[in-house]
Amino acid sequence: MSRRLAAGAAGAALIATAVLAFALGKHPVVAGTNTAAPFEAAVRLPAGVRRCQVVSRVPRATHVRVVVDSARGLGRELRVAVVDRRGRIARGTRTRPPLGGVVVHLHQRTRPTHPAKLCFTNSGGGKIVLAGESKRVPRSSSAGGRSPVASVVFLRPGLSSWASRRDQIADRFANAQPGEHREWWLWVAGALAITAAGLAFWWAVFRLEPPMRKRPDPL
Amino acid sequence: MTATLKRLPAAAWVCSLVALLNATAWSVIVPLFQVPDEPAHIAYAQYLAESGKPPTGRSDRPPFSEEERVLVNALRWKQVSRRADNRLPGTAAAHRLLERTIDSPADRLGDGGYTSITNNPPLYYGLAAAAYRVSPSTDLPDRIHLMRLLSALLAAITTLFVFLFLRELLPATPWAWTIGALAVALQPLFGFISGGVSSDNLLYTAAAGVFFCLAYSFRHGLTPNRGVLLGALVSAGLLAKINMLGLLPGVALGLLLLVRRASPQGRRDAIRGALGAAAVVAAVAIAYVALNSPVWDRGTFGGAGHSLGSGEGIYGRPDVTETPSSGLSGALNYGWQFYLPRLPFMDSQFLRYPLREVWFDGFIGNFGWLDYGFANWVYDLALAIVLVLVGLAARELIARRSLVRDRLDELITYSALTVGLVVLVNGNGYTARIDGAGGFEQARYLLPLLALYGAIVALAARGAGRRWGPALGVLIVCIAIAHTAVALLLTLTRYYG
Numbered sequence: 225m226s227r228r229l230a231a232g233a234a235g236a237a238l239i240a241t242a243v244l245a246f247a248l249g250k251h252p253v254v255a256g257t258n259t260a261a262p263f264e265a266a267v268r269l270p271a272g273v274r275r276c277q278v279v280s281r282v283p284r285a286t287h288v289r290v291v292v293d294s295a296r297g298l299g300r301e302l303r304v305a306v307v308d309r310r311g312r313i314a315r316g317t318r319t320r321p322p323l324g325g326v327v328v329h330l331h332q333r334t335r336p337t338h339p340a341k342l343c344f345t346n347s348g349g350g351k352i353v354l355a356g357e358s359k360r361v362p363r364s365s366s367a368g369g370r371s372p373v374a375s376v377v378f379l380r381p382g383l384s385s386w387a388s389r390r391d392q393i394a395d396r397f398a399n400a401q402p403g404e405h406r407e408w409w410l411w412v413a414g415a416l417a418i419t420a421a422g423l424a425f426w427w428a429v430f431r432l433e434p435p436m437r438k439r440p441d442p443l
Numbered sequence: 444m445t446a447t448l449k450r451l452p453a454a455a456w457v458c459s460l461v462a463l464l465n466a467t468a469w470s471v472i473v474p475l476f477q478v479p480d481e482p483a484h485i486a487y488a489q490y491l492a493e494s495g496k497p498p499t500g501r502s503d504r505p506p507f508s509e510e511e512r513v514l515v516n517a518l519r520w521k522q523v524s525r526r527a528d529n530r531l532p533g534t535a536a537a538h539r540l541l542e543r544t545i546d547s548p549a550d551r552l553g554d555g556g557y558t559s560i561t562n563n564p565p566l567y568y569g570l571a572a573a574a575y576r577v578s579p580s581t582d583l584p585d586r587i588h589l590m591r592l593l594s595a596l597l598a599a600i601t602t603l604f605v606f607l608f609l610r611e612l613l614p615a616t617p618w619a620w621t622i623g624a625l626a627v628a629l630q631p632l633f634g635f636i637s638g639g640v641s642s643d644n645l646l647y648t649a650a651a652g653v654f655f656c657l658a659y660s661f662r663h664g665l666t667p668n669r670g671v672l673l674g675a676l677v678s679a680g681l682l683a684k685i686n687m688l689g690l691l692p693g694v695a696l697g698l699l700l701l702v703r704r705a706s707p708q709g710r711r712d713a714i715r716g717a718l719g720a721a722a723v724v725a726a727v728a729i730a731y732v733a734l735n736s737p738v739w740d741r742g743t744f745g746g747a748g749h750s751l752g753s754g755e756g757i758y759g760r761p762d763v764t765e766t767p768s769s770g771l772s773g774a775l776n777y778g779w780q781f782y783l784p785r786l787p788f789m790d791s792q793f794l795r796y797p798l799r800e801v802w803f804d805g806f807i808g809n810f811g812w813l814d815y816g817f818a819n820w821v822y823d824l825a826l827a828i829v830l831v832l833v834g835l836a837a838r839e840l841i842a843r844r845s846l847v848r849d850r851l852d853e854l855i856t857y858s859a860l861t862v863g864l865v866v867l868v869n870g871n872g873y874t875a876r877i878d879g880a881g882g883f884e885q886a887r888y889l890l891p892l893l894a895l896y897g898a899i900v901a902l903a904a905r906g907a908g909r910r911w912g913p914a915l916g917v918l919i920v921c922i923a924i925a926h927t928a929v930a931l932l933l934t935l936t937r938y939y940g
Contacts, residue, residue: 227914235921242925246932254528261526261814377528386936396533396939400474400518402545402584406538413471417931420464421924424625427457428920432618432913 232429239421250383252327256283258342258376259359262291266356266372269302269346276343277373278361282306282313284336285378288328290344290354292321297350304328308340321352327379334378342376454621455606462602462628462637465927466595469638472931474531474938475587476520477811478639479885483558484568485587485640486511490555492572496739497565498555500746506561508553510583517544523938524812531938545582560642562745564731566682567642587640594644598637601644602628604651605897611658612898616905622916623901627893629923631808631930636887642684643887649680650891653690654860657697660716661853664709665701670716673698674723681724682731685745686888689867693860694720700852769877777876781869781884797884803829805886808930813885815937817929828922835906835915836899842906857895864891 258279260266267275288304298320305315314330346352354374361371386393398407476482486507490498498506507515515521517540523529532541571590578586606624613619627633636643656673660666677694680687698717705713735741768776779785780792782802795801807825809816816822840847847854868888875883904916 227911228917231914231917232921235918235924238918238921239925239928242929243932246929254530257526257528259522259526259529263525386932386940389940393935393939396530397935399533399535399538400531400541400939402541402582409471413468413931416464416468416471417928420461420468420629421928423457423464424461424629424920424924427454427621428625428917431454431457432621432916 228429228432232425235429236425239425247387248385250385252287252289253380253382253384253389255285255378255380256281257378258373260356260373260375262293262355262375263357264355264372265293265353266358267344267354267374269344269352269354271297271300271346271349271351274343274345276307276341277371279306279338279340279342279376281338282308282334282336282340283378284334284380286330286333286381287379288316288330288342289377289379290326290328291356291375292323292326292352293355294353295321295323295350296352297348299349300346300352301348302326302328302352303345303347304330305343305345306330306334306340307343308337313337313340317347319348333381342374344374451603451607452617454617455603455610455624458606458621458624458628459599459603461625462634463595463599465629465634466598466637467592468931469634469934470588470591470595471638472934473635473638473811474523475518475584476515477524477938478636478641479812479887480558480560481639481641482507482511482515482520483560484571484642485590486553486558487560487563487565488568488571488575488590488640489551489583489586490553491565491568492575493552494555497568497735497741498553498558498561498746499740500555500557500561500742502557504554504556506553506556506558508549508551510549510551511553513544513547513549514583517541525814527811527814527937530940533939545584551583557746562742563642563684564682564735566679567645567684570645571640590640591638594637594639594641597644597648598628598633601633601637601648601651601893604648604655605894608651608655608658608894609897609901611655611662613901613905614662616901616912618913618916619901619905622904622919623897625920626900626923627897629920629927630893630896631927632806632810632886633890633893634927635810635930635934636890643890645683646680646687647890647893649676649683649687650690651894652676653680653694654857654894657694657701657856658853660697660701661850661856664705665698665713665716667712667715667719670698670719671723673716674720674727677720677724678727680891682727686864686867686871686891689864690860690891692863693856693858696859697856700856704852774873777873778869781872782865801884802886802889806889808926808933809886810930810934811937815933817933825926832900832903832919835904836902837906839902839906861892861895864889 267277269275288306290302290304300320302318302321303315304317306313314332314334316328316330318326318328344354356372356374358370359373360369361373394407394410397410401409476485483506487498489508489511493508519532523531570593574589574593575586578589580586602624605627606620609620609623610617633647653673653676656669656676660669660673673694677687677691680690698720702710702713702717732743736743776789777792780789780797782798784796784798785791803826804816804822807817807822872883900919904912904919906912907915
């Protein structure tokens with residue numbers, strides 16, 4: 225029993241650490257996306273080439289995250305510019321972007337606007353390919369009105385933890401549930417999960433049958 | 444066996460209750476339609492509930508009812524699923540729109556058109572349709588939640604079967620049964636799927652029941668009643684999802700071995716049991732085929748005009764480097780790389796290494812429409828923990844190799860069940876790839892082997908020895924709790940953060 229208690233104490237500390245680390249860990253906050261997922265190689269940027277795509281809505285953001293599907297050449301440089309009807313809102317540059325998610329810092333915060341254009345340029349050498357997907361784009365010249373669109377995520381300034389955004393999460397959860405008493409559903413889910421975990425923990429620590437000692441011990 | 448079920452220890456009910464509560468929590472948190480293929484499963488169940496027969500699956504007809512289609516659109520399913528950075532609409536205006544959508548009159552009877560799950564037999568959907576019908580509310584979201592509750596109940600029964608299986612497998616170590624069953628009850632991928640409307644849930648229940656029934660028969664002998672129960676469980680699995688076919692060779696081998704090892708006095712009973720199992724499966728299969736084509740206007744086995752395992756309607760993240768050829772070499776090439784490292788002379792079939800990234804990482808946690816999971820270091824840590832557990836389980840088997848040798852028939856049967864399922868999933872993936880579908884490979888297809896997962900955990904705890912085994916078991920349960928708690932939080936922030 226004492227060993228199980230010690231294991232239970234260590235386990236409880238482990239559970240608390242995992243939950244707190246997740247809830248208090250800092251991460252960028254997504255302000256909005258262009259709803260394109262990084263499924264495939266979408267926008268190819270050889271040296272000096274500029275490609276633009278329409279964004280229906282630009283939120284207030286200080287960073288843009290794209291996904292680099294492939295990259296070649298040491299001198300490559302990814303430039304991002306957000307442009308609306310009145311001209312350029314913000315721009316940013318990332319030298320030698322690696323593969324995977326790449327965050328480009330914009331030189332100034334974007335103002336909310338719609339629609340706008342997002343332009344990518346490889347101002348260095350080599351080649352950069354951004355991941356995205358084929359989407360229906362208004363006035364697209366390609367067959368079926370679909371064009372390759374790079375996946376873009378707009379990020380807010382600074383980092384924040386999930387714990388600090390709990391009210392926003394609770395609000396969004398409530399608004400996404402149809403029906404009455406929707407604000408209670410999150411608490412119901414929490415209570416169910418905590419009861420399940422508590423029951424499993426209590427049974428394992430305090431009610432686990434002791435190992436049998438006198439019986440033969442077949443497998 | 445009835446007496447056995449009546450004398451169940453309290454721990455069995457506790458494990459089952461933990462699974463029920465956990466799956467219900469998942470069902471509340473995961474937004475509607477965000478469990479893989481859930482829109483299609485709901486369409487099937489709704490069509491069955493409204494028309495009294497399964498959908499024909501014709502390609503020229505829309506698959507969803509008007510009611511489901513407008514709800515899917517109101518919840519912005521297309522924008523949210525498979526797009527990890529997109530959240531559910533969460534403003535008050537979006538909520539009002541959702542309410543208006545639900546209150547607006549819309550046709551509930553669809554046209555029964557083709558989806559990726561039309562080929563599934565109708566047993567799970569029949570149960571889901573019953574839940575749909577008994578719902579006091581006629582709003583589709585409420586009915587979906589009731590169908591999800593059915594899945595949670597099936598998760599509880601699955602866990603109960605796993606507990607019973609472990610009781611037969613490790614009769615001298617009662618505490619290990621609880622550890623193994625709790626590890627299953629708290630497994631996040633199992634909880635996630637059990638929180639959704641999916642025929643996989645009945646398949647998991649039936650498969651766990653088959654493992655229990657075989658283990659019981661290996662320990663106590665095969666009798667006609669046990670054979671009929673085994674046949675009924677196999678039939679339930681077959682009528683839930685065709686993936687149950689993968690377990691059939693293992694079941695057949697198990698029955699043969701049970702007959703072979705029966706004592707001379709018990710051989711007649713064992714033969715009658717095996718024949719009973721086969722007769723039940725054959726009768727159910729014939730009845731299904733007899734209804735499916737002539738009465739329900741579907742194909743011989745599946746929906747109309749689509750081969751079993753067809754990739755049509757499957758949408759996943761394309762991770763294939765090239766479509767495998769439809770010849771034998773293409774099948775072998777794909778089949779090898781499905782689970783094992785590519786050999787130098789083979790054409791690359793995957794962008795990723797499936798054994799690690801699809802099967803292992805997926806089992807640890809790849810949720811939604813395969814669009815979110817843990818940070819990479821979590822999978823590395825999980826790999827280290829799993830290696831330790833597998834090592835302890837192997838140590839236990841080696842230490843008791845003489846006993847293992849005595850139960851070799853049983854071990855061979857479980858291995859055959861595993862190989863059969865693995866080969867079937869491989870074949871389904873290959874067929875889907877040839878049809879041009881990507882992203883078929885998912886760890887949930889291996890969850891019919893949950894009983895063996897529980898067995899490995901229980902054996903690992905036993906492998907720590909009599910003094911430390913229960914303490915290690917407690918630690919394993921705590922790790923499982925932490926794992927599932929973070930998975931639930933991750934899900935909450937993925938959709939609402």
